[in-house]
Amino acid sequence: MxxxxxxxxxxxxxxxxxxxxxxxxxxxxxxxxxxxxxxxxxxxxxxxxxxxxxxxxxxxxxxxxxxxxxxxxxxxxxxxxxxxxPVKARRPEFPDVPEQIAATASEAHACLSIGAAKGAVALARAVVEATGKAKGVASIGIQSKINALRDAQIISPLTAATSERIRKDGNSIAHGDIGDEPISVDDATAILEFMDELLDEVFQRPAKLQRLQQRGEERKAGNLPGQQLPPAPGGGPA
Ligand SMILES: [Zn+2]
Incomplete structure (x- = not known):
């Protein structure tokens, strides 16, 4: 097997x-x-x-x-x-992530799924840079962006510390120059897992929680579908 x-x-x-x-x-x-x-x-x-x-x-x-x-x-x-x-290129979707960042993250996974570790890591780094910029972080470099996201309480100290940990283990999400470092598929997998967690924390989880809150408020106001009287024939939304 x-x-x-x-x-x-x-x-x-x-x-x-x-x-x-x-x-x-x-x-x-x-x-x-x-x-x-x-x-x-x-x-x-x-x-x-x-x-x-x-x-x-x-x-x-x-x-x-x-x-x-x-x-x-x-x-x-x-x-x-x-x-x-055959090999299947994996292209996961990131529905609550800004479109360009989501497309780049998806492409990073596509690279990894065909064993293109360097391409995957280069794109993952671009995703983290862009995530910092999207949240208004102006500092230069990936690790300082991650630290700034932590200081702004957009990500947890644990997430920022994990980035440090990956760096100490060898290849880093925050490494500067991709040209002269060997990157294994295992390294790239760890870096992409971190990227996924970061996107979840910065964009996806807040969006999901916001939808839950909205639902609660609508329920309170009696506006949830199913709680209304059925629309009169010919009326109501299509
Ligand atoms: Zn199969």
């Missing part, structure tokens, strides 16, 4: 191996620094079935194994990080 996002249905599912891994010809193996095929890195490919009962479509997964240390490919495959085809 291997777990991934199914490129067909978009669910995170377990993939059941239905065709054992077989070795691909050396022409598609990775090359070493000199440009010749790395004989220690044969590439194996296998077929998998999606376990979502409304999908069950096939995907192929492949990876290069390290020949000197590899066990049986069939047993080793579930432990490896595989490349997958």
């Amino acid at each position: 291997a777990s991934t996002i199914c490129g067909w249905c978009g669910d995170r599912t377990h993939m059941t191996m239905v065709l054992d891994p077989y070795e691909l010809p050396p022409a598609v193996w990775p090359t070493d620094r000199s440009g010749s095929r790395d004989r220690d890195r044969p590439v194996y490919m296998a077929a998998f079935k999606c376990s979502n009962e409304n999908c069950e479509r096939l995907s192929v997964g492949w990876t290069s194994l390290h020949r000197p240390t590899m066990g049986h490919p069939k047993h080793q495959f579930p432990r490896e990080r595989l490349e997958w085809e």
